[in-house]
Amino acid sequence: MMRYSFAAALSLLCLSLALPAAADDRANKDQQRLEAALARLEAQLPLTSADHTALKKAAIARKLSGLRVCGDPGNMPLSDINRAGFENKIIELIAAEMGTHVTYFWRPYLERGITRQTFESGECDVLLDLPVGFERVLTTEPIYRTTYVLAYRNDRGLKIKNLDDPQLKTLSIGTFQTSSLRTALAERGIRTNVKLHVLSHNADLDPSVQPWRQVQDVIDGKLDVAAVWGPFAGWLKTMKGAPIVVQPVNLDEDDVPLEFDLTIGLRKIDWILKYKFDLAIDAKKAEIEKILRDYGVPLVQCSRCYVPGDLPSHGIYTKPLIDEQANANVPVAPDQKVTREKLEAWLKEGVSVDQELSNAVLAGDLTRVAFLIEKGGNVNKLNSEGYAPLHIASRNKRSEIITALLDNKADVNQRDRDGFTPLQHAVLRDLPDAVTVLVKHGADVELRTPNGVTPLALAILQNAYKAAIALVDAGADxxxxxxxxxxxxxxxxxxxxxxxxxxxxxxxxxxxxxxxxxxxxxxxxxxxxxxxxxxxxxxxxxxxxxxxxxxxxxxxxxxxxxxxxxxxxxxxxxxxxxxxxxxxxxxxxxxxxxxxxxxxxx
CATH class of the missing domain: 1.25.40.20 (Ankyrin repeat-containing domain)
Known part of the structure; x- marks a missing residue:
């Protein structure tokens, strides 16, 4: 879809601020200052105090007939169709400060295509609680920062030091399918004792599939630990009185970010509305903080956020560029290495050969992959997350494993549970080598996503420019x-x-x-x-x-x-x-x- 142009936004703005023909000089000068401020923004120049004054006046003058908000209908304590979540409370507070009201377009906040299926289709103007840097949106200044946590009962006698605590390899742990914390656990070899909570499209109709339920499973004794987004656990402890420890883990991991600044997303061109939001949020920051604390949201220190927080912050994640080939030769710790003997023993105990094949692909262990295929591993079977081995390899820059899987009759155009192919996964991760290998083995460079987008368009829309050039070189239309x-x-x-x-x-x-x-x-x-x-x-x-x-x-x-x-x-x-x-x-x-x-x- 074509985005709105800056010219269109400026035209709308000028209409909303139209002045009578006999307007006085002061009003004309205000209009000139506003146009100058917008020109400086477009020219990428720092704003002066006069610019800020002009933008503030324009934001105050802009009248809103309503805010069309995309809300998740079933994801407590964040948001639900009854407006009971803290996101609902905060956006309605902000709307009132701006002199307007909220109308909702209810849509599950799934990872893929949320801006294309909301902003560009005209369904709504506002997206809530987006991480700073989210795809292709203009955002307010950060409102607050929060973190992933480990949640466990306070009467079990558990004392977990950090994510490297050996206990985590033996306890039953629940985590979400697309969680950064799941990745951090997997990198520590914590996989077989992890129970995944998979994405659901009808969480508003069936609250039992909402992510917070894993914390409830801990309370009910069905799990030992829930490795979850902090607000899920904080809500049950603070508002429901759950007998749990809520332990932040943002300081335990240096490569995978486990703390995020949250913000409100707007269309790319709506700078005046952004300014109006920032003014309203600043005016209501004390009330916003109270809402967050009432819901038990773990608030991490953040000097640039409207709500500064108090929990220690990890700070910037700056993983340096490295020689990946050299890094691949770093020896694996003995207790982390999965040997042929271990695999043989696990298979005899009844462990799924297909699950172990998925684990081997994720670990990038070509020897294990070959052994498990020999043992009957199905190279085209979707795992509990909805991925076949080739999807996993394509998401994780495993060109040699991609080749091995394809040599063993993996379907190069197989779609995952959400309808995405291995090539599309490689594009989403901006992995040109994987794109090249897949196309060489017959991947269809014109096979569109479930939303009807070609791989080349997908690469451009996702700023995956290395993958885009690889597709062009491979003959994409x-x-x-x-x-x-x-x-x-x-x-x-x-x-x-x-x-x-x-x-x-x-x-x-x-x-x-x-x-x-x-x-x-x-x-x-x-x-x-x-x-x-x-x-x-x-x-x-x-x-x-x-x-x-x-x-x-x-x-x-x-x-x-x-x-x-x-x-x-x-x-x-x-x-x-x-x-x-x-x-x-x-x-x-x-x-x-x-x-x-x-x-x-x-």
Whole structure:
């Protein structure tokens, strides 16, 4: 789907702030200051005190007829259809401060496609409790930081030191299917004694499948420990009086983040609404903190959050770039190594050979994989999480294991429980080597996701640029159009947003973790080199050049014009790329287009 342009947002803003023809000089100056502030944001310049004043006035002046909020109908204590969760309480408090009310579009907060199926379909304007850095949204300043925890009964005599405590290898532990804490436990060899709570689509209708139930299983004696998101355990202890210890684990792990800053997500272009939210949150931060504490949410120290918290914080996770091949040669501790003898003994005891095959693939142990296939492991069987071995290998950069599985008749295009193929998993993880191996063995580069998106479009939408270039090199159709707007890959990459807004510093470019990795410009060049048509028109009547101009992507503007893009082609409303850039305040793009036009005439 095509995102709203900055020009459209500015037009709406100007309509909402329209002044009579006889407006006084002061009102005109206010309007000029606002336009200047928006131009500085778009130009990625720091905001001045005058800019902040102008934005604050605009935010206060903006009247909201209502807030359309995407709410999870069944995920207590966060949110539920009866508005009993702390997310519901907080957003309704904020809405009241902004002089409006909340209407909900109820949708389970599943991991995949939440912005595409809500924001871009027009179902709602607000997403709640998103981690900072969530896919393709504009967010408020962080509201609070919380953590994963271990929860266990306080009358069992358990004293668990940390995640490396040997007891955790013998106790029955419950954790969630897509949990970071599950990953941290698995890296410590804690797998066979873990009971997974799998994703459910009807938790509002069946509360027994909501994630907090694992803590209840601990209370009821069905599990020894629940390794869960902190608010689940804190709610049962604080509001329900559960006899449990709630032990934060964010200090126990240095590679897998176990604490997160939570925020509210908005559409990418709605800067004024973001400012209005930030003002309202700041005004109500004491009440918000009370709601969070009443619900028992573990609040971690966070100097940039509206609610500062008091539990010790891990701080920034900065895992350095490493030589993966060298790291692969680091010896495994003897007590962690799964030998052939151990496997033989476990299989005799009745352990599932298919489950052990999944474990071996996750561990990246090619010898174990070969042995378990020899023992009858089914290379196409979905495990309890809904993944076949090839999905697991494709998610974890295991090219040699991908090859071994395919050599043993693994289905290269098999879909997982959610309908995603191994190639699509490799794309989501931005793993070009896995993409190349899968395509070499027959993976369909045009097989679409359950939402109808090609792998190449998926790579661009997820900012997986290494995978995108690998797909282009592998022969993906560079002209395949996606969505109702019929956007080609070149259009998608031309409209890519690589900026973030902080009210203190304006807009800044998002820096790549590794400077040698490709970015949008490299993807655009790869598409053009493979024959992407630079003057294609989308279903909504725009070209790649218009999109690049609208989103201030000057390098891509240059690449497109050099490849033959016509800067005189107009959108359906009669605007050229230069017109769109000018209305968006993209002065650098306007200047570049003027220079390129002069060069063409000469």
């Amino acid at each position: 560079v002209e395949a159009a996606d969505g109702e707007a019929k956007l080609t890959p070149l259009m998608l990459i031309s409209g890519t947003e690589s900026r973030e807004l902080t009210l203190g510093a304006g807009v800044s470019r998002i820096e790549k973790l590794n400077p040698t990795d490709p970015g949008p410009l490299e993807v655009a060049r790869a598409l053009i080199a493979k024959g992407a048509k630079v003057n294609d028109v989308s279903g909504s009547g725009v070209t790649a050049l218009i999109l690049a101009a609208a989103h201030n992507n000057a390098p891509i503007v240059g690449a497109l014009v050099q490849a033959g893009a016509d800067p005189t082609l107009k959108s359906r409303d009669g605007q050229t790329p230069a017109d769109v850039a000018r209305q968006n305040g993209n002065t650098a793009v306007v200047s570049l287009l003027n220079l390129l036009s002069q060069a063409r005439r000469n």
